[in-house]
Amino acid sequence: MKWRNISWVWLAGGMVLALTGCDTQPTAILASTAHDPSMNVQPVTSDIVNSKGKKIGTATFTQLAKGVQIDVSASGLKKGLHGIHIHEMGKCEAPDFKTAGGHFNPTSREHGFNNPNGEHAGDLANLVVGSHGKGEVQFVNTSVTLRKGEPNSLLKDGGTSLVIHTDPDDMHTNPAGNSGDRIGCAVIQ
Incomplete structure (x- = not known):
């Protein structure tokens, strides 16, 4: 994931949190990064x-x-x-x-x-x-x-x-x- 995209993920997660409550933030962040195959490889x-x-x-x-x-x-x-x-x-x-x-x-x-x-x-x-x-x-x-x-x-x-x-x-x-x-x-x- 490129660094400039990370701020969008946090911004989108924050907007979802502000609009719907705390329970949905992790889902929004996971959904935003799920398409990146590098996230599935452990260091x-x-x-x-x-x-x-x-x-x-x-x-x-x-x-x-x-x-x-x-x-x-x-x-x-x-x-x-x-x-x-x-x-x-x-x-x-x-x-x-x-x-x-x-x-x-x-x-x-x-x-x-x-x-x-x-x-x-x-x-x-x-x-x-x-x-x-x-x-x-x-x-x-x-x-x-x-x-x-x-x-x-x-x-x-x-x-x-x-x-x-x-x-x-x-x-x-x-x-x-x-x-x-x-x-x-x-x-x-």
């Missing part, structure tokens, strides 16, 4: 673990009308930029997370926003980590969905994963933007 929250299997953060995936909002919060990382991507397998076996496979790439493209043949559906902007070792970021990826059964679904059979790398992503080099070792991983299922 997914996953723990991010480091190479020792210790939880270092969380990632929450929320279906939007077009794409998926990804909220990441992580700590215990070195200061600077870190590549962060969605990978093709829902496995996060420490210490190197190679079980996550390559980047999620259902359209068979190349890596990076700056690649003329790119980008992978799993490519994301870099995670910025401050001097205190913490990083928080919110992405909206319009190339993926949480709706099961679609070719670009993060909830495909076996799931997918979110991987944090040790170095920044250069946004064009195959296969992973020279982003270095995998240092954090979260299963998306």
